[in-house]
Amino acid sequence: xxxxxxxxxxxxxxxxxxxxxxxxxxxxxxxxxxxxxxxxxxxxxxxxxxxxxxxxxxxxxxxxxxxxxxxxxxxxxxxxxxxxxxxxxxxxxxxxxxxxxxxxxxxxxxxxxxxxxxxxxxxxxxxxxxxxxxxxxxxxxxxxxxxxxxxxxxxxxxxxxxxxxxxxxxxxxxxxxxxxxxxxxxxxxxxxxxxxxxxxxxxxxxxxxxxxxxxxxxxxxxxxxxxxxxxxxxxxxxxxxxxxxxxxxxxxxxxxxxxxxxxxxxxxxxxxxxxxxxxxxxxxxxxxxxxxxxxxxxxxxxxxxxxxxxxxxxxxxxxxxxxxxxxxxxxxxxxxxxxxxxxxxxxxxxxxxxxxxxxxxxxxxxxxxxxxxxxxxxxxxxxxxxxxxxxxxxxxxxxxxxxxxxxxxxxxxxxxxxxxxxxxxxxxxxxxxxxxxxxxxxxxxxxxxxxxxx
RNA sequence: GUGGUCGUAGCUCAAUGGUGGAGCACUAGGUUGUGGUCCUAGGGGUUGUGGGUUCGAGCCCCAUCGACCACCCCA
Numbered sequence: 001x002x003x004x005x006x007x008x009x010x011x012x013x014x015x016x017x018x019x020x021x022x023x024x025x026x027x028x029x030x031x032x033x034x035x036x037x038x039x040x041x042x043x044x045x046x047x048x049x050x051x052x053x054x055x056x057x058x059x060x061x062x063x064x065x066x067x068x069x070x071x072x073x074x075x076x077x078x079x080x081x082x083x084x085x086x087x088x089x090x091x092x093x094x095x096x097x098x099x100x101x102x103x104x105x106x107x108x109x110x111x112x113x114x115x116x117x118x119x120x121x122x123x124x125x126x127x128x129x130x131x132x133x134x135x136x137x138x139x140x141x142x143x144x145x146x147x148x149x150x151x152x153x154x155x156x157x158x159x160x161x162x163x164x165x166x167x168x169x170x171x172x173x174x175x176x177x178x179x180x181x182x183x184x185x186x187x188x189x190x191x192x193x194x195x196x197x198x199x200x201x202x203x204x205x206x207x208x209x210x211x212x213x214x215x216x217x218x219x220x221x222x223x224x225x226x227x228x229x230x231x232x233x234x235x236x237x238x239x240x241x242x243x244x245x246x247x248x249x250x251x252x253x254x255x256x257x258x259x260x261x262x263x264x265x266x267x268x269x270x271x272x273x274x275x276x277x278x279x280x281x282x283x284x285x286x287x288x289x290x291x292x293x294x295x296x297x298x299x300x301x302x303x304x305x306x307x308x309x310x311x312x313x314x315x316x317x318x319x320x321x322x323x324x325x326x327x328x329x330x331x332x333x334x335x336x337x338x339x340x341x342x343x344x345x346x347x348x349x350x351x352x353x354x355x356x357x358x359x360x361x362x363x364x365x366x367x368x369x370x371x372x373x374x375x376x377x378x379x380x381x382x383x384x385x386x387x388x389x390x391x392x393x394x395x396x397x398x399x400x401x402x403x404x405x406x407x408x409x410x411x412x413x414x415x416x417x418x419x420x421x422x423x424x425x426x427x428x429x430x431x432x433x434x435x436x437x438x439x440x441x442x443x444x445x446x447x448x449x450x451x452x453x454x
Numbered sequence: 455g456u457g458g459u460c461g462u463a464g465c466u467c468a469a470u471g472g473u474g475g476a477g478c479a480c481u482a483g484g485u486u487g488u489g490g491u492c493c494u495a496g497g498g499g500u501u502g503u504g505g506g507u508u509c510g511a512g513c514c515c516c517a518u519c520g521a522c523c524a525c526c527c528c529a
Contacts, residue, residue, distance in 0.1 A: 025520070077527050081455065099529085128529080133455075135520065137529075144529060212526080223527090277528060287528095300529065325529025353487075388489035403487060417489075 027139030036342040037330045038143070042125050044171045045145045052164055054121040059103030061127065065093040070306055071102035071277025075219055082130040084140075096129035101280070101305065101321055102147050102312075109314045118151030119319075122228040129355055137297070137328045143426060146302075147324030150309065153318035155253050158259035158284045158304060165300065165322045166266060169288070172329060173338035177286040178299055180267065183274035184254035186297055187244040188307055194245035195221055199237050208235060229415075242272060250283050256285060276301060280308040280380025284320065299332065341373075347438050350377025351387035351397035353403035360427070361402050364412075367431055372443030389418065400430065432447070 023029065028409065029036060034441055039406040046056070058401070065085055084096035097103055104122055107113075113120045125145040132138060147164065149157050162180065169175040183189050198221045206214055225236045246254075261268055268286075276285045288300035303324030309317035333340070352358045361378040368375045370417050376394055384403065391399040401413040401422070412430045414437070417420040424434045435443070 022520080083525085130528080132528080133526095134521080134523095138527095139529090142529060216526095220527095298528065323529070328529055351488090384487045385485080385489070390489085392489040399489085401488080405487080413488095415488080421487080422488085 009297075014293070015353075016421045024140070028139070031214050032246065032344070034103035034330065035334060036340050038342065039342070041145070041172060041326055041329060042339040044168055045123065045125060046194055046290035048164060048168050049121075049123040049147055049202055052121070052160070054123040055109060056289050057104060057122045057124050058126060059097065059100060059124070061129075062096050063103055063106065065095040067106050067312075068098060068102050070348075070454065071105065071278075072099070075234055078277065082132050084129045084131050087121050093254060097126075098128055099142065100124050100126055100128065100146055100323065101148060101308070104321075105150070105312055105314075105319070107372055108150055109312060110307065114317065115316065119157065120151050121147070123147040123150050134214055137331050139324070139327060142425075144300075144324035145326060146321060148319060148321040150319040151317055153304075153306060154198055155257035155284075156260055158320050159264065159266075161302065161320050161322050162179065163266060165288070165302070165324065168324075169329075172333060173331045174299075174329065174336050174351060177291055177332055177336060179269050179273040179291050180256075180285075181259075181274050181287060181309045182268040182286045183242075183271050184246060184250055184257075185242065185275060185284050185303075186250040188284055190245050190250065191282075192249045194242050195244065196207070197240050198222070198224070198226060202235070208232075223275075245433045250411045253283055256419045276303055280305040280311065282306045288324070295377065297328070297357045299328045343444055345374070346369075346376055346396040347374045347398060347442075348377070348434060349394050350375060351384065351391055351399050351401045352378050353384055353387065353401075356404060356407050357402040360407055361400075364400070364430060364443060365429075368434060371431065371435060372445040373434055373438060374444050398434065400434070 006281060015175065051054075065083070069079050069380065074080070078098050082096055082175050088094055108120065108122075119378065123146065126143065128140055128144050129141050131140060134140060147161060149161060152201070165179070169178065186194070199217060202209070202217055202221070202224065206217065208231050209217070210232055211223070213224045213227050213229070213232050222242075223233060225239060227233065227236065258268075274285055274287060276287070281303045281304065283304040285301070285303035287298045290299070292295035300323055302320070304318070304320040306316075307319040309315070310318060326327055348368060350361050352361045358378050365375050365377055376396070377391075377400070378392065379429055387401075388399065397417055399415045399417055401415060406412055406427070410427050412427050413422050413424055414433060
């Protein structure tokens with residue numbers, strides 16, 4: 001292979017191993033057909049969260065590595081084996097963000113948002129990165145939207161975050177595919193005590209455990225309760241339960257949360273084995289599980305992280321949040337045969353025959369676009385036959401035909417592509433006639449709102 | 455990170471170790487000012503990549519890249 005780039009000596013570059021240029025493992029292009037989904041999902045998220053008083057934030061794609069190691073926990077799977085970590089030119093360790101809560105909390109502190117009215121409500125729609133072995137719905141670059149409520153401890157906030165998450169899933173037509181799994185893991189102190197008790201319980205019983213569980217006993221003992229191996233299940237049944245170790249405050253908090261959820265008519269499954277993979281959670285944890293497939297296909301989750309702000313150097317500040325994976329949402333929308341409305345279809349193709357006609361067509365095309373008629377045309381040469389063929393491929397319901405004859409007569413032909421009938425109008429009336437045919441209400445008149453000058 | 459399945463034309467897929475095909479799509483013509491249907495013809499491939507075994511490899515073996523599945527874990 002040619003030595004034409006300085007990537008050539010990089011072991012990981014595809015080189016002669018595959019097609020000359022291709023995306024690396026686990027990442028892919030988002031093509032126009034899928035962007036219809038992304039656009040729609042973003043609209044729903046922005047709309048629902050704006051209604052609830054959230055404001056959007058974007059943190060950098062990469063942060064200093066310690067932002068993540070500190071907040072997520074050194075021994076978590078994400079930190080220990082899934083981060084995209086690299087060094088910059090000065091040898092500083094940077095990491096592509098594997099999730100957003102850590103960065104949002106960092107931004108909260110760095111930008112002194114403690115000074116704002118609390119709670120601060122933020123949402124994001126961002127790409128994230130994890131070095132994982134890819135599978136369907138599991139990519140090395142993936143999009144998540146999420147929300148964070150920082151600065152107030154109240155089970156009513158947990159309830160609202162959960163309600164908003166469900167509201168969004170409903171808007172996307174997939175709420176029924178998922179069940180809300182709910183648990184409380186208490187304060188970090190009570191959890192620590194519980195984990196110690198659990199390890200204590202399993203001490204001396206290691207040889208009855210499966211290989212997996214023996215390894216997890218040191219790193220993630222809570223997972224042992226979830227194992228499907230026969231002997232492990234038996235041991236798990238007799239193991240101490242997390243609920244026994246919950247402090248009074250957490251118990252009361254959780255009871256209130258459930259009361260609020262009931263009040264809002266939100267159904268949930270109490271799942272005492274639900275544990276999230278990140279160290280920063282406390283009290284409330286929840287996930288949305290596939291109703292038929294279970295945990296592997298979780299579409300999103302969240303919980304309370306009352307200790308994180310302080311852990312990252314701020315004053316003790318409670319918080320609660322939620323995040324969901326957009327690729328998984330899209331996969332489920334497709335599975336549920338949910339189609340997304342979009343505005344990409346053309347209105348008009350302008351077929352022109354010859355240079356004289358093309359000159360007449362260009363200003364007309366500009367005017368039509370200005371008025372919100374989605375228009376393509378005045379391209380290529382060829383006979384009227386090939387022009388119509390192109391028009392057909394573009395899928396435009398109308399075609400304006402301009403040939404030498406029409407230029408001379410000062411008219412334009414408007415063809416209805418679905419039935420093949422056509423009418424002849426005065427050239428200067430073409431624009432208004434098209435608006436009439438398309439319908440004022442169908443025009444694509446995007447308005448970003450008026451600019452204000454101070 | 456562990457174990458496994460798969461990779462053939464733009465797409466979906468055929469091809470006992472013995473000359474790589476079909477449908478759709480594409481291009482041209484039938485129809486030199488009228489597309490989508492129809493008819494006819496045509497272009498397309500180092501079988502993901504690199505090695506090996508064999509008289510001979512799309513098929514067997516090894517490596518590698520990629521997709522997917524089950525774990526691990528999560529979005």
